[in-house]
Amino acid sequence: MEAVAAAHQEHWTRLVATLIRLTGDWTLAEDCAQDALATALERWPRDGVPGNPGGWLMTVARNRALDVLRRAATEDRKLRELALTTDPPAEPDDRLRLIFTCCHPALALESRVALTLRTVAGLPTSDIARAFLVTEPTMTRRLTRAKAKIADARIPYRVPEGDALGERLPGVLAVLYLLFNRGYDGEPLLADEAIRLARLLNTLMPTDPEVSSLLALFLLQHSRRHARRDTNGDLVPLDRQDRDAWDHPAIDEAVQILRRTPVTGPYALQAHIAACHATAATPSDTNWPDIARWYDELARIQPTPVIHLNRAVAHGYAYGPTAGLDQLATTKDIRHSYPMVIAVEADLTARTGDTERAKALFHEAAAASEDGPERRALLARAEELT
Incomplete structure (x- = not known):
């Protein structure tokens, strides 16, 4: 029943959280919340959906917990019963x-x-x-x-x-x-x-900037979910994705969040990078200098090899492939364990005009990757150069 499914999504966390606070028993809380939903699935089609579904579920779940505790023989049973019968509904x-x-x-x-x-x-x-x-x-x-x-x-x-x-x-x-x-x-x-x-x-x-920024980042990344793979399940590069298939309402929501949120940490920086990609009407409209600037700041506060790799890509598109290859030198420590380093070097090398070396690098990256969409994408890039 749709009403029960909606109630589960909306009220589950509150039900379980309140019951854990009152009983101190995680398993009991989950079981009683599940029992309340099962009871709703049985009664609501017959009796109608109550005006306050969350309150109805809480009452049923609390009563179920009381029944279980009254049959138990634990020393703190009375205390937990008292909490269930006198504590106000969920905080x-x-x-x-x-x-x-x-x-x-x-x-x-x-x-x-x-x-x-x-x-x-x-x-x-x-x-x-x-x-x-x-x-x-x-x-x-x-x-x-x-x-x-x-x-x-x-x-x-x-x-x-x-x-x-x-x-x-x-x-x-x-x-x-x-x-x-x-x-x-x-x-x-x-x-x-x-x-x-x-x-x-x-x-x-609501006042924590990184919490808001993380939500914006998720919305921006997930907005491309229907365009990331072709009908065969293979990965489609960002610059070749059908932008009409992107979830533009989600992008708009994320942009609005970022406009009112100060940039204070890594999730905000990643969200702004994702927004630069998501708001570009075409690949050529992508503001790569801004992306490179955001990555410079991200690498300063979170200098991981993967971030340095992405920074190299950004500099390669913002300031030319030679600049990207210079930045790529900072990722040499993960070259043999992370095939994408070789793939990025191949892409930047191809853009310098050295197609033979780029083709060999794409094949090297594919050989180091697990069999699947990523390997097929790398081999396809090599074939394009041929």
């Missing part, structure tokens, strides 16, 4: 508490991502297992261990305050960034969830 901060707890640095990064997908996004364990390329029982055990570590390590269920908030927020954003990249590279469901969670975080923390 807005509950969802923020849940996000920060799932993304606690005491947990392994993969566990943080999986726990966020299960507890905050409400994705079925089977879907998460498929995204991580593991079996459902394996993912179930991983999630169980993560919840147990939260309990055993007494990880607090709260939003950090003061300096601690500034220290922890980048870790939360990194989880969403990793989640989006997993989706961008082939699991669209994860990209959609990353955008939804970024929207939620932006609603809860």
Whole structure:
């Protein structure tokens, strides 16, 4: 039923977050939230959708939790019963508490991502297992261990305050960034969830520039999802994509976010780079000098080899292929482990006019890549030079 699906998307996080706060039991909270949705699926088609679906679900979930606790024989049962019967409905901060707890640095990064997908996004364990390329029982055990570590390590269920908030927020954003990249590279469901969670975080923390910038970055990157591959599933280079197939309302939304958001960190810089590409009517209209300037700043605060590689590309298009090749020298340490370094060298070399060397470099990059769309794209570039 569509109404139940919509209620799941809108209210799941609040249901689980509130029940965790009241009961202190992650599994109980998820089970009772799921039971409430199952009850809605049974009753709403018969009785009609209630005027306040979220309140209805919360009442059913709280009553279900009370039933479970009253049958339990734990020492703190009465305290948790009391919380369930006297505590007011969900507080807005509950969802923020849940996000920060799932993304606690005491947990392994993969566990943080999986726990966020299960507890905050409400994705079925089977879907998460498929995204991580593991079996459902394996993912179930991983999630169980993560919840147990939260309990055993007494990880607090709260939003950090003061300096601690500034220290922890980048870790939360990194989880969403990793989640989006997993989706961008082939699991669209994860990209959609990353955008939804970024929207939620932006609603809860509207004054943080990096939170807003991360949402803008996701919208800009995801706007090209329908143009990134051809009918055979092969990658289409940015300058050859059908720009009419891009999601222009998403691009407009992202641009509006960036206009009112100061540039304070790496996500803002990446978002402005993506905006330069997304707002160019044609490849020749791309403002490469601006992109090179943004990459210069990004490399200053986040000098990773991959950022230096992208900076070399930007300088190559802004100031000529020789300038790009000069910049590429800073990425020599990852040349043998990252085939895209060789591919970028091939592209820049081709633009200098040395097609024979460029062709050999494209073949070298293809040989170092895994079989799939990326390798086929590199071989196609070599064939074009022939």
